[in-house]
Amino acid sequence: MGVYDRALEIIDLEVKAKTVSGTAELLNIKELILDWGEIVGIVGESGSGKSILALTIMGLLPKNVFVTKGKILYKGEDLLKKDEKFMREKIRGNEITMIFQDPMASLNPVFTVKNQLSSVIKVKNPKLNKNEIYKKAIEMLDLVKLSDPEMTMNKYPHELSGGMRQRVLIAMALSAQAKILISDEATRALDVTIQLGIIKLIQELGEKFNLSTLFISSNMALIASVCKKISVLYSGEVIEKGNTNDILKEARHVYTKSFLASLPTAGKKGTVLPILEGNYPSILDKPKNCIFSDRCPIVTDECRDKKPTLSAISDSHSVSCFKNLDSDKTDKGA
Amino acid sequence: MGKFIVKRIAGGILILLVAFTVIFFLSRVIPSDPAQKWVGAHATHEQKEAAIIELGLDKPILEQYVNYFKNLLRGNLGISIVSHRPVSVELKEAIPNTLELVFISVILAFLVGMPIGVYSANKENTIFDHTGRVFSVGILSMPTFVVALFLQMLFSTRLGLLPLTGQMDTMTKLMSPVESVTGFTMLDSLITGNWVAFKDILMHSILPVLTLMSYPLGLTARMTRSILLEVLNEDYIRAERAYGIKERKIIWIYSIKNVIGTVITVLALSTGYTLVNTFVIESIFSWPGVGNYIGRSVVNLDYPAIIGVTLFAAIAYVILNMIADIIIALDPRVRVVGGED
Missing domain, CATH: 1.10.3720.10 (MetI-like)
Structure with missing residues (x-):
């Protein structure tokens, strides 16, 4: 696909926030790659920096949050070097688009669906006339499988259910033929039954439009069912990444393992799910050693001393831990 | 929406009624001598007596209230005590x-x-x-x-x-x-x-x-x-x-x-x-x-004029509040109580 082999390439990205109590380190990502047509999952608990990652790529960071170093390469260009105007006109919506986590709050409450959808279509297709825009809007609503597009058009957001709103938002997100989709916990605020429909829709439309998707979620089961590759985010850092099978079956990092162990599955019925002891490291005063060392049950002096880097243990699988690099012997002990 | 506006108007009229009542009785309990003001400082006792009857001040206060109210409904706010012109x-x-x-x-x-x-x-x-x-x-x-x-x-x-x-x-x-x-x-x-x-x-x-x-x-x-x-x-x-x-x-x-x-x-x-x-x-x-x-x-304690202006201010307040209510009700998120929606 195209001249550029990678859809999105994040290199050595560091994002910090200025707060009243000091500088907070939000993200420190050495490398994150999204290939064309691929769905890459980013999994992590709340506070791990998932949403900040999405907003950094979109260039929509809050005013007190800054990128201190790194690159985000898209089609060979570093998005972090682009100004607001370029991002707005050339990138957002028609190259990279995003679905947000709270459909209840992501539609403007005092405008109709028609108004909001049309203006997104219009801004990216300035040549269309009113009729064509309307037709295109109906087409988009049809595409996201809203049962009565014409009726939905004239509704205000509060007259729609959460699932319907998320479908409208997906229609808005995809109305300008973006190549990359960032889905930031798109189903978080929805009922479980509706979640499935939305996920299927995202997958389907992804295939139809040949989208490369960054699928962000805190739900490991969901990520595993949708994505081919997974990166595990802990306190703003990728601590393990690999193909879905690598992560599910051969997780190396203690954090990933306990994340998986805490998932309720049919086989664990009646047993108490394990809880990882300890707390998240403070983002205001991040440890210079391994960020997980405070909670790690197999911690060594080396971990308290130095910071591990993400190192490959197979072609597809890498982990950021000193102990698990020499694979098998430490594995069972954890 | 129509029903809502009618309700607001009814409420507004009630407020005006209360405002009128309060200001009427307040103006009557203030120590003042409207009859004396009406005839001026140099009038005779008889002239003042006549003025009391002319202004209806000899009647019981409730009757005065009812009379005033009747006149009000006809748009008659009384005569200014100072200028002797209709308020x-x-x-x-x-x-x-x-x-x-x-x-x-x-x-x-x-x-x-x-x-x-x-x-x-x-x-x-x-x-x-x-x-x-x-x-x-x-x-x-x-x-x-x-x-x-x-x-x-x-x-x-x-x-x-x-x-x-x-x-x-x-x-x-x-x-x-x-x-x-x-x-x-x-x-x-x-x-x-x-x-x-x-x-x-x-x-x-x-x-x-x-x-x-x-x-x-x-x-x-x-x-x-x-x-x-x-x-x-x-x-x-x-x-x-x-x-x-x-x-x-x-x-x-x-x-x-x-x-x-x-x-x-x-x-x-x-x-x-x-x-x-x-x-x-x-x-x-x-x-x-x-x-x-x-x-x-x-x-000058010109009470018909005071009542008149107070009523004007009250009407203005009621209308302004009504406008504010209607503006709020125009927001699509607001479901108007008593409206057809």
Whole structure:
């Protein structure tokens, strides 16, 4: 696909926030790659920096949050070097688009669906006339499988259910033929039954439009069912990444393992799910050693001393831990 | 919506009834001698007795109340004790002059205050924002009569640019009198093409308008800024940015519509405050409006006039509140209680 082999390439990205109590380190990502047509999952608990990652790529960071170093390469260009105007006109919506986590709050409450959808279509297709825009809007609503597009058009957001709103938002997100989709916990605020429909829709439309998707979620089961590759985010850092099978079956990092162990599955019925002891490291005063060392049950002096880097243990699988690099012997002990 | 408005009107009438009752009895318990005022200081005892009967002051107070109320329904507000002219006629002359001042002030306050608020929010924590905030808090906290005196001193006494008081120069009144069409003097001078008078009234109104608009202006700017800042942090604004909508459209259309209802509501309510403010300001500027009129009436304890002005103020408040309610009800999210929706 195209001249550029990678859809999105994040290199050595560091994002910090200025707060009243000091500088907070939000993200420190050495490398994150999204290939064309691929769905890459980013999994992590709340506070791990998932949403900040999405907003950094979109260039929509809050005013007190800054990128201190790194690159985000898209089609060979570093998005972090682009100004607001370029991002707005050339990138957002028609190259990279995003679905947000709270459909209840992501539609403007005092405008109709028609108004909001049309203006997104219009801004990216300035040549269309009113009729064509309307037709295109109906087409988009049809595409996201809203049962009565014409009726939905004239509704205000509060007259729609959460699932319907998320479908409208997906229609808005995809109305300008973006190549990359960032889905930031798109189903978080929805009922479980509706979640499935939305996920299927995202997958389907992804295939139809040949989208490369960054699928962000805190739900490991969901990520595993949708994505081919997974990166595990802990306190703003990728601590393990690999193909879905690598992560599910051969997780190396203690954090990933306990994340998986805490998932309720049919086989664990009646047993108490394990809880990882300890707390998240403070983002205001991040440890210079391994960020997980405070909670790690197999911690060594080396971990308290130095910071591990993400190192490959197979072609597809890498982990950021000193102990698990020499694979098998430490594995069972954890 | 129709049902809702009818309900509001009914409620408003009830409020007016209560206001009328309260002001009627209040004016009767104030120690005063209306009959003496009616006949003047040098009248005989018989003349005063006759006046008591003429004014109906010999009747029991409840009967007076009922009579007054009956007259009120016929639009008869009684006779002014000081001028011996019908209060309704005097009010009819005064009210348009006041409304002209108030409307111009509030509309200008909105047109100037709103953009200031928007720019302040947009340039949060810059020099423009800080200056704007200091300015709006400053004029909000300064008593309006101080503003009035300050403006008079600066523009009239020192610089001599604008007239000190009044609505028109005596010369203008004599040479090019304004023909009454609507009763609104400035509007009439415009309609009849009386440019000399129009220019004169305009010059005279600048200082009172500046004084009166200071409060709603500060309020509008502050409200717009704080609500807009909140709205700009909403998820839907972020989503709109994510889909490439222009910042100007996001601010001036998508955010403003979320802001404007609240601002206009507050402005409508502050119009009532502005109206009461004219009571002082018109006295300072000798503007021939309701404020000036009630000033004189209160000093002379001219109770029919006081009741008349109070009713006018109450009606104005009720109408303004109703406007505010209707504006709120226009928001698609609000489901009107008692409406058909």
